[in-house]
Amino acid sequence: xxxxxxxxxxxxxxxxxxxxxxxxxxxxxxxxxxxxxxxxxxxxxxxxxxxxxxxxxxxxxxxxxxxxxxxxxxxxxxxxxxxxxxxxxxxxxxxxxxxxxxxxxxxxxxxxxxxxxxxxxxxxxxxxxxxxxxxxxxxxxxxxxxxxxxxxxxxxxxxxxxxxxxxxxxxxxxxxxxxxxxxxxxxxxxxxxxxxxxxxxxxxxxxxxxxxxxxxxxxxxxxxxxxxxxxxxxxxxxxxxxxxxxxxxxxxxxxxxxxxxxxxxxxxxxx
Numbered sequence: 001x002x003x004x005x006x007x008x009x010x011x012x013x014x015x016x017x018x019x020x021x022x023x024x025x026x027x028x029x030x031x032x033x034x035x036x037x038x039x040x041x042x043x044x045x046x047x048x049x050x051x052x053x054x055x056x057x058x059x060x061x062x063x064x065x066x067x068x069x070x071x072x073x074x075x076x077x078x079x080x081x082x083x084x085x086x087x088x089x090x091x092x093x094x095x096x097x098x099x100x101x102x103x104x105x106x107x108x109x110x111x112x113x114x115x116x117x118x119x120x121x122x123x124x125x126x127x128x129x130x131x132x133x134x135x136x137x138x139x140x141x142x143x144x145x146x147x148x149x150x151x152x153x154x155x156x157x158x159x160x161x162x163x164x165x166x167x168x169x170x171x172x173x174x175x176x177x178x179x180x181x182x183x184x185x186x187x188x189x190x191x192x193x194x195x196x197x198x199x200x201x202x203x204x205x206x207x208x209x210x211x212x213x214x215x216x217x218x219x220x221x222x223x224x225x226x227x228x229x230x231x232x233x234x235x236x237x238x239x240x241x242x243x244x245x246x247x248x249x250x251x252x253x254x255x256x257x258x259x260x261x262x263x264x265x266x267x268x269x270x271x
Contacts, residue, residue, distance in 0.1 A: 065112030153209035
């Protein structure tokens with residue numbers, strides 16, 4: 001969830017050190033192999049990296065993403081073909097994804113940061129965080145670390161949509177993958193992954209990262225049911241909705257978990 005599987009980054013890992021020690025040594029210690037990697041990466045890919053970095057920085061602060069118009073307004077970009085090409089370049093390189101809101105496919109597409117290393121950089125490496133060469137070891141299991149784990153796991157899931165479909169047994173069914181935000185409900189509802197299927201089912205995917213099997217509480221089920229209800233009401237879909245849980249380490253079964261139609265695990269994502 002830090003390196004995104006990039007072989008160059010993995011090559012920097014030293015045998016005999018723990019994962020936390022490796023991260024501290026490579027990312028947070030001056031002179032470390034990946035200490036200056038962020039600037040070097042964007043400079044190596046783009047002739048004029050400033051605009052690209054400006055976009056990913058804006059997106060790093062918006063978990064659900066921004067539309068093109070929101071990016072232009074926030075970053076004071078000129079709305080022209082050059083800016084459009086900038087977004088295409090970032091998407092082609094795998095730094096961002098462009099997704100449509102279900103029911104609103106032809107306008108207001110949303111851009112979202114998905115590159116694991118860039119997310120990690122803006123969450124932990126930029127700013128004053130890098131003054132501590134053991135910053136990562138000191139951050140483990142702190143709230144900011146746990147929040148990042150959840151966000152990064154969501155991004156991993158979005159990069160493995162085909163494997164999720166396979167785990168659901170719907171690989172052969174034509175489907176579209178969307179995100180969705182409510183318009184009228186207060187508080188608002190954000191669903192990061194909807195699989196709209198041609199068999200008249202919409203799979204509403206909830207993603208959870210925990211180091212142990214996730215134990216659903218009454219409040220968790222209430223939150224999932226509310227998302228389902230708001231989506232059905234605002235989208236006016238006539239399709240059946242299935243609640244899907246993508247959990248890194250499975251689910252501890254209890255009286256609440258039986259309301260979930262299908263559970264997908266981390267192992268399913270890497271089959």
